[in-house]
Amino acid sequence: MSSNNNEVHIEIDGIQAIGKPNETILTVAKRYGVYIPTLCHLDGLTPAGACRICIVEVERARLPVISCATPIMEGMKIKTDTEMLRKSRKMTLELLLSEHPHDCMVCEQNGNCELQNLAYEYKVDNIRFPIKTDKEPLDDTSEVLIRNPNLCILCGRCVRACKEITIRDVYDFSERGFETRIIAGLNQLQKDTECVSCGECVQACPVGAITEKPSFGKGRIFEFTKTKTTCSYCGVGCQMYLHVRDNKIIKATGVKDEVNDNNGSLCVKGRFGNDYIHSPERLTSPYIRVNGKLEKATWDEAYDYITEKLLSIKEKHGPDSIAGLSSAKCTNEENYLFQKLFRRIIGTNNVDHCARL
Ligand code: SF4
Ligand code: SF4
Ligand code: SF4
Known part of the structure; x- marks a missing residue:
């Protein structure tokens, strides 16, 4: 088959596929709807090739290759689901589960765990290796997340997410071999590190090793109704899912698709700042100060007071003695009307907004 510099022709499970130079086998397979299981891979992060779950067979290659980190080459013939691959992936899962507590019943991630899903898919009902039983303490010193090192499968997704998305570089691998583990900062408590509480590592973790503190114990993923919406904190307008249970917002997660500027990320406000919605201290009506004391008023009373x-x-002082500050929480249309009120009705150009804050 002929090829030009921008096209690489390969065959995946009998499907004729075209990719670009330097694209990985996994990327092209996904585009053609061919499923290859992964664990340490996360779209948007540098491939790590750490877990070996995504191995595939390539014709004439001596050994299976890691599909997340192997670039395609012209004429490659790839098989993704042979008996040998299934056996090898199952053994990798057994090895992971031999060092991982089988705590699904009480684990926050139950129902949303990539390891659990793969164990189910590969029917891992017997582990042929000695089971590790010693446990390390949890780190719950952060205001927003809980780290459980016992559940960590050393995929490195949190390390790469913090380094490549949030650019904080809080996590790293420490020690070697069986002793390998993830440390925060210089082996510090989470609260003492440079962590900015964005929660990107929580979203990246495929298991229950890093979980959100505010939503801890408030429900499982399958108990939530998920609604896609726009974060109203600032002018960026990140897309987010609100997870709702019993009419209460339990948590927010980023939406990853091609049309969003935030590409699945959220900042600390968007992810963890939604508790004000159900706060009993939230203002639900206007107040007017009377004789030095704030008194509850109706909206009509408040508008009359403001107008007067x-x-x-x-x-008394002219229109330029008045200034208006609008909010990024308003829609474009509301902000348009606000500036119009100040320019046309009050007669001043003293109008600004907080979208840059
Ligand atoms: S991390 Fe996943 S596999 Fe491990 S206990 Fe939690 S739900 Fe189960
Ligand atoms: S919450 Fe954000 S800054 Fe903190 S460790 Fe996780 S990814 Fe890094
Ligand atoms: S904490 Fe989670 S994301 Fe980080 S290495 Fe462990 S399993 Fe992977």
Whole structure:
């Protein structure tokens, strides 16, 4: 088959596929709807090739190759689901589970765990290796996350997410061989590191080794209704899923698709700052200060009061003595009307907003 510099022709499970130079086998397979299981891979992060779950067979290659980190080559013939591959992946899962507590019943990640899903898919009902039983303490010193090193499968997704997405570099691997583990900072408690509480590592972790603190124990993934919406904190307008149970927002997660500027990420406010919605301290009506004391008012009373005050200030000191600050939480249309009110009705250009904050 002829090829040009921008096309690489390969065959995956009998499907004729075209990729670009330097694309990996996994990327092209995904595009053609061919499923290859993964664990340490996360779209958008540098491939690590650490877990070996995504191995595939390539014709004439001596050994299976890691599909997440192997670039395609012209004429490659790839098989993704042979008996040998299934056996090898199953053994890798057994090895992982020999060092991992089987705590699914009480684990926060139950129902949303990539390891659990693969163990189910590969029917790992017997582990032929000695089971590790010693346990390390949890780190719950962060305000937003809990780290459980016992559940960590050393995939490195949190390390890469923090380094490549949030650019904080809080985590790293420490020690070697059986002693390998993930440390925060210089082997510090999470609260003492440079962590900015964005939660990107929570979202990246495929198991229950890093979980959110505010939503801990408030429900499993299958008990939530997931609604796609736009974060209203600032002008970026990140897309997010709100996970709702019993009419209460339990948590927020980023939406990863091609049309979003945030590409699945959220900042600390978008991810963890939604508790104000159900706060009993939240203001639900206007208040007017009477004789030095705030008193509850109706919206009509509040608008009358504002109008009267603005008119009297304008009359006494002129329109430029008044300024209006709008909010990034408003829609474009609301902000348009706000500036129009100040420019046309009050007669000043003193209008600004907080979208840059
Ligand atoms: S991390 Fe996954 S496999 Fe491990 S206990 Fe939790 S749900 Fe089960
Ligand atoms: S919460 Fe954000 S900054 Fe903190 S460790 Fe995780 S990814 Fe890094
Ligand atoms: S904490 Fe989670 S994301 Fe990080 S290495 Fe362990 S399993 Fe992977």
